Amino acid sequence: MDYVRPVLSRWWLVLIVVAIATAGTYVYYDGKPKVFATSTQLYAEPAASTDLILGGNTTYYDPRSNQNQASLLSSGVFTNRVAKKLGRSVGEVGGVTATASEDTDFITITATRGSGREAADIANAYARAYIEIRSERSRRALVDGLEKSQEQLDRLPARAANATERATLAANVRRIRLALELPGAQLTQLNPAAVPATPLSPKPKKNASFAFVLSLLAAVLLAFSLERFDRRLKRVEDAESMYGTSLLSVIPHAKDPAVLEIAGVTISHDFHEAFRQLRTNVQLASLERPLQRILVTSAVPGEGKSTVARNLAIAFREFGKSVVVVDADLRRPSQEDLFGLPPGLGLTAVLTGDVSLSEALVHIPVSSAGLDALARIEAAGGGDPVDEDAGLALLPAGGTPANPQAILAARRTDEVIAQLGRQFDVVIIDTPPVGVVSDALALVADSDAVVLVSRLGVSTSDAARRTRTAIARVPGANVVGVVVNDLTTSFGAGKAYDYGYPTREKAKV
Numbered sequence: 001m002d003y004v005r006p007v008l009s010r011w012w013l014v015l016i017v018v019a020i021a022t023a024g025t026y027v028y029y030d031g032k033p034k035v036f037a038t039s040t041q042l043y044a045e046p047a048a049s050t051d052l053i054l055g056g057n058t059t060y061y062d063p064r065s066n067q068n069q070a071s072l073l074s075s076g077v078f079t080n081r082v083a084k085k086l087g088r089s090v091g092e093v094g095g096v097t098a099t100a101s102e103d104t105d106f107i108t109i110t111a112t113r114g115s116g117r118e119a120a121d122i123a124n125a126y127a128r129a130y131i132e133i134r135s136e137r138s139r140r141a142l143v144d145g146l147e148k149s150q151e152q153l154d155r156l157p158a159r160a161a162n163a164t165e166r167a168t169l170a171a172n173v174r175r176i177r178l179a180l181e182l183p184g185a186q187l188t189q190l191n192p193a194a195v196p197a198t199p200l201s202p203k204p205k206k207n208a209s210f211a212f213v214l215s216l217l218a219a220v221l222l223a224f225s226l227e228r229f230d231r232r233l234k235r236v237e238d239a240e241s242m243y244g245t246s247l248l249s250v251i252p253h254a255k256d257p258a259v260l261e262i263a264g265v266t267i268s269h270d271f272h273e274a275f276r277q278l279r280t281n282v283q284l285a286s287l288e289r290p291l292q293r294i295l296v297t298s299a300v301p302g303e304g305k306s307t308v309a310r311n312l313a314i315a316f317r318e319f320g321k322s323v324v325v326v327d328a329d330l331r332r333p334s335q336e337d338l339f340g341l342p343p344g345l346g347l348t349a350v351l352t353g354d355v356s357l358s359e360a361l362v363h364i365p366v367s368s369a370g371l372d373a374l375a376r377i378e379a380a381g382g383g384d385p386v387d388e389d390a391g392l393a394l395l396p397a398g399g400t401p402a403n404p405q406a407i408l409a410a411r412r413t414d415e416v417i418a419q420l421g422r423q424f425d426v427v428i429i430d431t432p433p434v435g436v437v438s439d440a441l442a443l444v445a446d447s448d449a450v451v452l453v454s455r456l457g458v459s460t461s462d463a464a465r466r467t468r469t470a471i472a473r474v475p476g477a478n479v480v481g482v483v484v485n486d487l488t489t490s491f492g493a494g495k496a497y498d499y500g501y502p503t504r505e506k507a508k509v
Contacts, residue, residue, distance in 0.1 A: 005234065006227035007220055014219040021215030026208035036116040037200040040127045040193040044105040044134070081129040086121060096126050109193075116195040123193035131187040139180070146176040231460040236484050239454040242464035248451065248481035249278035253488050257307045258338045264365030264391065265339055267311050267318075278308075278451075278483060279315040285449060285480035293417065293427045295447035299435035299463035303455040304485040306334045309430040312451075317392045318368045321425040324361070324393040326417065328443060329432045330404035333397030339364055346398025351412050357419060360398065365391045393424065404432070409442035417446065434470050435463040444474045452482040 111123035254270035296309040327335035431440030
């Protein structure tokens with residue numbers, strides 16, 4: 001799966017590259033002018049009677065000279081004759097090729113044109129011209145030989161000493177005259193050039209198929225190259241190794257991660273069990289002393305730490321604990337939106353003394369049928385009563401001050417959180433990302449547990465190392481584990497989904 005994951009996680013890139021390359025190649029070659037090619041074949045067979053009359057000496061006509069004759073097809077003699085036969089200019093009938101087979105008497109004439117009919121007409125015209133010219137040259141060679149032999153015979157005196165030579169010349173004259181009366185070399189057009197049904201070029205389908213294969217290989221190589229240089233975490237194991245801590249829970253992707261109902265806030269059914277597991281693992285991190293102050297942070301923005309803090313608080317409340325959520329992310333507070341509340345006073349107003357802590361706390365009802373059953377079980381067993389109406393509380397950020405780091409590091413902030421610890425069983429603190437700003441480090445030392453949130457596809461190995469190093473420098477820091485958030489089903493490869501925070505209109509329902 002490690003070899004397949006780079007391609008599957010970037011399937012859109014592979015699809016785009018292949019689609020553009022294949023379609024572009026097809027369109028490009030489909031728009032080019034079409035070229036048709038057709039061929040005809042000639043066979044040159046010497047007449048046996050002529051060869052016999054000439055005594056096997058083919059001085060005046062050699063059928064094995066097809067190689068030379070084929071090269072003459074591009075000469076002006078052939079081109080001019082073809083142009084006259086077709087009634088066209090010399091430039092319109094040029095560009096014809098002729099090839100002769102070695103040690104055979106076959107010659108192939110090929111014509112290429114923008115029209116299949118035109119290519120066939122030109123190829124056949126060259127074949128006819130070739131037959132005519134070779135026949136004329138063969139006859140002319142015999143006539144020249146006859147004239148030369150007759151002239152030599154006439155100049156030679158009729159003496160006894162010249163009788164043998166004159167007899168030889170006279171025999172040559174008779175043989176040549178007989179050869180002129182018989183057919184010479186037989187030139188046959190075996191298969192006239194036919195009109196081609198498909199063009200020789202371009203071949204858009206073939207070229208597009210070739211482009212498809214090449215672009216697919218290139219896209220796969222590109223995907224592996226991007227994977228190699230991609231610093232984002234892509235597997236659950238990557239989060240554990242880069243943060244150097246154990247895995248607390250894997251939170252799957254949900255369409256609505258912050259569910260609001262008329263009866264109160266609740267956890268989405270898509271990951272209800274995942275947050276119950278997270279709550280249990282946080283509790284099991286310390287069996288000797290309950291972990292009360294739980295700080296939730298991440299390496300970079302967009303990893304869903306605030307949503308994890310919100311749902312973890314509801315999970316603790318469903319367990320019968322009294323819970324308060326402190327929105328200590330004074331730069332980008334989001335808990336009011338997650339709980340469907342309008343902006344109001346909060347932590348900064350309490351620190352400045354504008355309002356008391358009790359006035360700033362917002363009590364939020366929790367929609368959970370399990371609380372009623374839990375209350376009856378506790379009452380029957382003589383345990384501490386569970387206040388079903390208490391719900392959970394939220395201390396909003398209450399504004400964005402000019403110096404958030406100094407405010408969170410102030411003694412008054414620790415006093416407020418300590419006071420909340422005396423009122424509630426669990427205090428969950430939502431802080432800014434440690435890998436971006438150092439605001440949360442002021443609260444790490446006074447927290448009982450630090451929960452790191454990582455979203456695959458968003459967290460980077462560099463940011464994870466910076467976060468791990470920064471928290472490790474804080475004396476007494478207790479990182480209990482990492483939560484892999486918003487996991488999709490594409491082989492563990494997370495995607496940077498935007499959490500659809502509920503609107504205030506939805507909260508009013």
